[in-house]
Amino acid sequence: MQRPLAGLTRRNFLTELTAGVTLLAIAIPLNIGYAQIAGLPPTAGLYALIVPTIVYALVVSSRQLVASPDAAAAALVASSIGGLAAAGSADYATLALAQAIICGGMFVLLAVFKLGFLANFLSKPILVGFVGGLALDIMVSQVAKMLGVKIDSGKEFTGKVADLIGGLATINLWAVLISVCSVAVLLLGRRYLRAIPWALIVLVATTLVVVLTGLDQRGVAVLGEVPAGPPELTWPMIDWSLWLALIPSAIALTLVTTAEGLLVSRSYSEKHGYPFHANRDLFAFGIANVAAGAQGSFAVGSSTSRTAAMDQAGSRTQFPALILAVGTLLLLLFGTALLADIPSPAIGAIVGVAIIPLLGIRDFIDLWRKDRFEFLIGATCFLVTLFIGSIPGILVAFVLALINIARRASNPAIDVLESSGDPGESLLEDAPAGTVTAPGVIVIRLAAPLFFANGAVFSTAVKDAIRSAGDGAVQHLVVDMEAVTDVDVTGAESFASLKGWLAARSVSLSFSRVRPNTLHRLTSLGLLTSEDVYSTNRSAITRLVPSSAERESLPKEDQ
Incomplete structure (x- = not known):
C-alpha cells in the first residue's frame, strides 16, 4: 500500500x-x-x-x-x-x-x-452539457454581484435572468468599476x-x-x-x-x-x-x-x-x-x-x-465539427440542466447515454469476407454484399456481441448477402465469430430464426474461430452442437477457401 x-x-x-x-x-x-x-x-x-x-x-x-x-x-x-x-x-x-x-x-x-x-x-458530451448548464446558471448570479444588482439566487435560471434584467436600473457604478478592474487583472x-x-x-x-x-x-x-x-x-x-x-x-x-x-x-x-x-x-x-x-x-x-x-x-x-x-x-x-x-x-x-x-464553448465547437449527434447530446443535456434543473439534467444525460450506446450497438460492422493474395495465405478483405468467397460458400463476420440491439440487424444483413449472390448460389454459410464476445437470449432467438430461414433454403451453417466463452454460451442457448463448429482457429478460413488447384484434388463431394 x-x-x-x-x-x-x-x-x-x-x-x-x-x-x-x-x-x-x-x-x-x-x-x-x-x-x-x-x-x-x-x-x-x-x-x-x-x-x-x-x-x-x-x-x-x-x-x-x-x-x-x-x-x-x-x-x-x-x-x-x-x-x-x-x-x-x-x-x-x-x-x-x-x-x-x-x-x-x-x-x-x-x-x-x-x-x-x-x-x-x-x-x-454529457459532462460538457451538464457542467456547462450549471456554469451558465452560476454566471448569472456572479454577473449580478459584479453589477451590484440584487437577485434571488434561489430561483431557477429564467427567474434569475428576469431579476437581473429587472434590476439593471439599480446598477452600482462603483461595483462595476471594481469588477472590470478585477476581471482585467485576472485575465x-x-x-x-x-x-x-x-x-x-x-x-x-x-x-x-x-x-x-x-x-x-x-x-x-x-x-x-x-x-x-x-x-x-x-x-x-x-x-x-x-x-x-x-x-x-x-x-x-x-x-x-x-x-x-x-x-x-x-x-x-x-x-x-x-x-x-x-x-x-x-x-x-x-x-x-x-x-x-x-x-x-x-x-x-x-x-x-x-x-x-x-x-x-x-x-x-x-x-x-x-x-x-x-x-x-x-x-x-x-x-x-x-x-x-x-x-x-x-x-x-x-x-x-x-x-x-x-x-464548454470550445468543447461544443469541437463536438459540432467531429460528431453532430454527440453535439446534440451535449446541447440537450445543457438545455435541460439550464431550464428544467440539475436532477432532470443528469437523468436525461443517462437516457441519452443509453440511446447513444444502443444506436452504436445496433449498427455493428458486418462484413462479407473474401480470399485474396496467395491462395495459401489466410488474408481476408471486406467485400461487397453478395460476394461469394468460394463456389457455394459465403463467410460473414459480425464485429460485435450478438444481443437484443443488433440481432435482427445481423439476420437481415445475412439474408441480404445471400439473396444478393443469386438464387441457389450459396449452399454454405460460415459465420466468423472471432469478434463475437457474447450472445444474449434475444440475440439467440433472432439467430435461431435465421437458422430456420437458412434451412428452408438448403443453406448449411457453420461457425469459425469461436471464442471458448462464446462457444459455451452458444451451446447453452441451443444454437450450437459440436457438428456445427467448423473450426475455432485462424486457419479455418484458409482451409474453408482452398485454391482452385486444391479444390480439384479434393473428393468430389467436398469440392
Whole structure:
C-alpha cells in the first residue's frame, strides 16, 4: 500500500511548500465564492479545506488531485436543496450536511463494490452539457454581484435572468468599476504570469480600496462578518423523508465527481508515472465527504483547475493540501476580521473568471465539427440542466447515454469476407454484399456481441448477402465469430430464426474461430452442437477457401 504523502523528499520539500502557499492563495477566495453559490455561509467553504482535505490527502492514491467543493458541485447543491428549504436558513445548511454524508456513503459503496465504471456512462458530451448548464446558471448570479444588482439566487435560471434584467436600473457604478478592474487583472495575469496568485491579489487590493474609500457606504456589498474558530463536529438531524429526497442529487454529485475525478487523477498519474488506484481514490472521496458533512461543510469533489495549478507549480505530492488545511485553520482562528470587508463584486469576478472554461464553448465547437449527434447530446443535456434543473439534467444525460450506446450497438460492422493474395495465405478483405468467397460458400463476420440491439440487424444483413449472390448460389454459410464476445437470449432467438430461414433454403451453417466463452454460451442457448463448429482457429478460413488447384484434388463431394 502506498504510504501517505508518497513522493515527498528533502529535495522537493521547498517546491511542495511553495505550491502549498499558492494553493492556499487560490483556494480561500474561490471557496468563499463557491459557498455563496451553494447558498451557504463563507465558513462552509473554508471548513471544507481543513478536515476533509486532510483525510483525503492521507488516503488518496493520486499525488496531485485536489479535493474541494467546486463551482458545478456548489450549483448542484443550491439547485437541489433550494426546493427543500430557504437558502441561508439553518434547515438549508443542515440539508447540505446530510447531502454530503450521503455522497460519502455512495463513494464508499462504489469503492467497496468496484462500481466506478458506472461513471463511464457520463461521456464527454454529457459532462460538457451538464457542467456547462450549471456554469451558465452560476454566471448569472456572479454577473449580478459584479453589477451590484440584487437577485434571488434561489430561483431557477429564467427567474434569475428576469431579476437581473429587472434590476439593471439599480446598477452600482462603483461595483462595476471594481469588477472590470478585477476581471482585467485576472485575465491578463492568467495569460502572462500564471504562477502568481492573482485571485488573492485582487481580493487584497479591492478590500483595501473599500476600506480606505468607504465604498461599502456607497452601495458596494461586502462579505460581512465571518465567525471565528475551528469547525465543530456535528450531525444533521432531519426526517427520513428528507434523507430520501436528497438521494437523487447525491447520486448526481457522486457520478459527476467520479467521472471527472478519476479521469483527471488517471491522466496525471500517467503523465508523471506514479501508481493510480481508482477504488482507493473513490474511498478517499467518500471519507472526505463524510468529514465535510460532519463538520459544517458541503459536498466535496475534484478541482480540475487547482490540480492543474499545482502541476504547473511543480507539485507531485499531497503535501500542499496539508499546507492548505493548516493555513485555513490559522485564518479561521486569527484572521477572520480580514475577510469582513471583501467586496462582493470582486468575489463575483473571481468566480466568474474561474468558471468561464466550464461553459464548454470550445468543447461544443469541437463536438459540432467531429460528431453532430454527440453535439446534440451535449446541447440537450445543457438545455435541460439550464431550464428544467440539475436532477432532470443528469437523468436525461443517462437516457441519452443509453440511446447513444444502443444506436452504436445496433449498427455493428458486418462484413462479407473474401480470399485474396496467395491462395495459401489466410488474408481476408471486406467485400461487397453478395460476394461469394468460394463456389457455394459465403463467410460473414459480425464485429460485435450478438444481443437484443443488433440481432435482427445481423439476420437481415445475412439474408441480404445471400439473396444478393443469386438464387441457389450459396449452399454454405460460415459465420466468423472471432469478434463475437457474447450472445444474449434475444440475440439467440433472432439467430435461431435465421437458422430456420437458412434451412428452408438448403443453406448449411457453420461457425469459425469461436471464442471458448462464446462457444459455451452458444451451446447453452441451443444454437450450437459440436457438428456445427467448423473450426475455432485462424486457419479455418484458409482451409474453408482452398485454391482452385486444391479444390480439384479434393473428393468430389467436398469440392
